[in-house]
Amino acid sequence: MDIGIEQISFYTAQYFLDLKTLAEARGVEPDKFYTGIGQEKMGIPPPDEDVVTMGASAAFPLKEQGALEGVEALLFATESGIDQSKAAGLFIHGLLGLPERCRVVELKQACYSTTAALRMAMGLVVMKPQSKVLVIASDIARYVLGSPGESTQGCGAVAFTVTADPRLLAIDPEAGFYADDVMDFWRPNYLSEALVDGKYSTQVYIKALKAAWKQYVGESGRSLNDFARFCYHIPFTRMAAKAHQKLAKGISDEELQTVIGESLIYSRSAGNCYAAALYVGLTSLLDNAAEDLGGKRIGLYSYGSGCVGEFFSGVVQPGYREMLLTDAHREMMASRTELTFQQYEDIYNYGIPTDGGVHTFAQYCTGPFRFAGIRGHKRIYERA
Ligand code: HMG
Numbered sequence: 001m002d003i004g005i006e007q008i009s010f011y012t013a014q015y016f017l018d019l020k021t022l023a024e025a026r027g028v029e030p031d032k033f034y035t036g037i038g039q040e041k042m043g044i045p046p047p048d049e050d051v052v053t054m055g056a057s058a059a060f061p062l063k064e065q066g067a068l069e070g071v072e073a074l075l076f077a078t079e080s081g082i083d084q085s086k087a088a089g090l091f092i093h094g095l096l097g098l099p100e101r102c103r104v105v106e107l108k109q110a111c112y113s114t115t116a117a118l119r120m121a122m123g124l125v126v127m128k129p130q131s132k133v134l135v136i137a138s139d140i141a142r143y144v145l146g147s148p149g150e151s152t153q154g155c156g157a158v159a160f161t162v163t164a165d166p167r168l169l170a171i172d173p174e175a176g177f178y179a180d181d182v183m184d185f186w187r188p189n190y191l192s193e194a195l196v197d198g199k200y201s202t203q204v205y206i207k208a209l210k211a212a213w214k215q216y217v218g219e220s221g222r223s224l225n226d227f228a229r230f231c232y233h234i235p236f237t238r239m240a241a242k243a244h245q246k247l248a249k250g251i252s253d254e255e256l257q258t259v260i261g262e263s264l265i266y267s268r269s270a271g272n273c274y275a276a277a278l279y280v281g282l283t284s285l286l287d288n289a290a291e292d293l294g295g296k297r298i299g300l301y302s303y304g305s306g307c308v309g310e311f312f313s314g315v316v317q318p319g320y321r322e323m324l325l326t327d328a329h330r331e332m333m334a335s336r337t338e339l340t341f342q343q344y345e346d347i348y349n350y351g352i353p354t355d356g357g358v359h360t361f362a363q364y365c366t367g368p369f370r371f372a373g374i375r376g377h378k379r380i381y382e383r384a
Helices: 019-026 030-037 051-064 089-096 113-127 148-152 198-220 237-247 253-270 274-288 326-334 341-349
Strands: 003-011 015-018 041-044 071-077 103-107 132-141 154-164 169-179 229-232 297-304 308-316 358-360 369-375 378-383
Touching: 003 051, 003 113, 003 274, 003 326, 015 019, 015 341, 019 030, 019 041, 019 148, 019 341, 030 148, 030 237, 041 253, 041 341, 051 089, 051 132, 051 154, 051 369, 051 378, 071 089, 071 113, 089 103, 089 378, 103 113, 113 132, 113 154, 113 274, 113 297, 113 308, 132 274, 154 253, 154 274, 169 198, 198 237, 198 297, 198 308, 229 237, 229 253, 229 274, 237 253, 253 274, 253 326, 274 297, 274 326
Parallel strands: 041 154, 071 103, 071 132, 229 297
Antiparallel strands: 003 154, 003 169, 015 041, 132 154, 169 308, 297 308, 358 369, 369 378
């Protein structure tokens, strides 16, 4: 029995900052961001958008199509948690009107947690093949203003269903995985920005990739030639390119573009989506692949700082294009609103009130759900 991803949906906030604007404000050459980092824009969530509204908005098109009927678990992956106790997925469970008979839990291991959720979902489907699990990953990448990480901010969410005999991607049983207790990137509970040892984080990302790939090759007997495309965790698109160059030494620019280019299109304009990033890349690949990938194998590398890395693979299912939400994704990306540098800094510096009083937020968010306010330390969400 094949198990994997039945359908996938991507959402990012309505607003973005062009990295040319950031470059000008910080006195940096725009090409450092556009070429050196490989990013053009970064998604910025307005004050009434958070990981709950983005996650619910990613899942909403699936709900509207009736694809969430019979969901028995909602696994929510994030590193931008809004509560130390309650799983953010429970707010989404309410917003989407999911059944009471549903397991809801939040998972965390930096950007890796969505792959852990996928594994857990697959385990649940193995035990009960007729069941369906909803995985949602939603994150906001935020670094200190003016720091080297600033240009790699972003935001976004993906929602996907995991089933037996999936119509999008059947996940192979083989995998290579690696863990190490390192401090390359972290966020203490009392900070709202991540701390990062940037250069070191890129080295650990590669070290984990090499270890995971070696193990994967040993277990599967496959080589690079067995893959039509690769999707990497994308903190910034240049990182994915560098990662693939480590595996495929001496690869030409043209070939590199063929095997990873289509997976980088959405991230180049949305920025790092942390837990969602690899799966934003997968969505981008499936939506934008010029060639029909039906029946072809793709390689996936998931990385979460701290760190855990996993290389795994899947076979794209014949007829997969019928399941895609390509037009909606493209329209969302094309209709976003550009911010000025001042607007970006104002949004960045806006803090959620913590006094326990009653606060109502102005409407900026244009997705189906919004974070409407806060009352008595309780977050209030509504249909926009
Ligand atoms: P930096 O140190 O300011 O950048 O920040 P740099 O000086 O290394 O320059 C970057 C590249 O731009 C270089 O190319 C320059 O040569 C080039 P490279 O040497 O790498 O090939 N460059 C130019 N190119 C064209 N025209 C120019 C120009 N100027 C320079 N004029 C750094 C880079 C990645 C350190 C920073 O952005 C950062 O700290 N980012 C955050 C951390 C990060 O994203 N790490 C990635 C791996 S860890 C990970 O993926 C996990 C994560 O997603 C979190 C999680 O798991 O939850 C982050």
